[in-house]
Amino acid sequence: MLSTLSGDKSAWPVYMSVGNLAKEKRRAVKSNGLILLGILPKIPKNPARETTRRTFHEAIRQMLRPFESSGREGVDIVCADGYTRKIFSRIATWIADYPEMVTLTLVKSMWCPRCKCIPDNLSALTGTPSTPRDPVRYAQMSVEELEAVGQWRFDFDNFAVHHAHCNIYHAINPDRLHQLLKGVLKDHTWKWVCAYLTQEHGPHVMERIDQRFAEIPPFSDLKNFGHKFSQISQWTGAEYKHMLKV
Numbered sequence: 001m002l003s004t005l006s007g008d009k010s011a012w013p014v015y016m017s018v019g020n021l022a023k024e025k026r027r028a029v030k031s032n033g034l035i036l037l038g039i040l041p042k043i044p045k046n047p048a049r050e051t052t053r054r055t056f057h058e059a060i061r062q063m064l065r066p067f068e069s070s071g072r073e074g075v076d077i078v079c080a081d082g083y084t085r086k087i088f089s090r091i092a093t094w095i096a097d098y099p100e101m102v103t104l105t106l107v108k109s110m111w112c113p114r115c116k117c118i119p120d121n122l123s124a125l126t127g128t129p130s131t132p133r134d135p136v137r138y139a140q141m142s143v144e145e146l147e148a149v150g151q152w153r154f155d156f157d158n159f160a161v162h163h164a165h166c167n168i169y170h171a172i173n174p175d176r177l178h179q180l181l182k183g184v185l186k187d188h189t190w191k192w193v194c195a196y197l198t199q200e201h202g203p204h205v206m207e208r209i210d211q212r213f214a215e216i217p218p219f220s221d222l223k224n225f226g227h228k229f230s231q232i233s234q235w236t237g238a239e240y241k242h243m244l245k246v
């Protein structure tokens, strides 16, 4: 997540949480359910791909280094009930948007970071799940074999290989804002619907769509977009959700 700091600077803060917290607790601002682990520098535009990837993986490796040994050998932790227990840490999940997932998993852009489906032929997937990515197998594959599954090989390791039982491809999850609301709803479904309606009803159909959005009767927690629906330029998560409800 890119954050803007004072003095026109921006950076990527990396936050961490533990898996056994209730969602409501974790998300509450004052619960300290998320801690700031570190801040990644913003990498200048258009440097070599390998340089950006290497910087990212080396920085994350530094931040997570204590967990490499706690994952393998365990570490004594004083729990809330006062007892000390030996715990083995695991990287369970990683929340990121698609470009960050690409950097995290070192897959090629446009490829799926979880499985080996072919980017320009997703329809080939009807019914059968595509093979999940497997870092253990990838470590033994040649550059040509990796090429065929959209995976880069660089001369540095993915930070995740240093963590016990961590399959980084399984740790990533869909991101609701970018992938469902923006991706599936706005960039795919909405474009498809507009193209279809324009073809059926001619070029002025957008005015009719604006009209329909404006005619939505008032209802609790439902936004009325007025006559300007098609002219919204700044889309936020809230707007996507209101559009979906309408």
Ligand SMILES: [Zn+2]
Binding pocket: 112, 113, 114, 115, 116, 117, 130
């Ligand atoms: Zn996939």
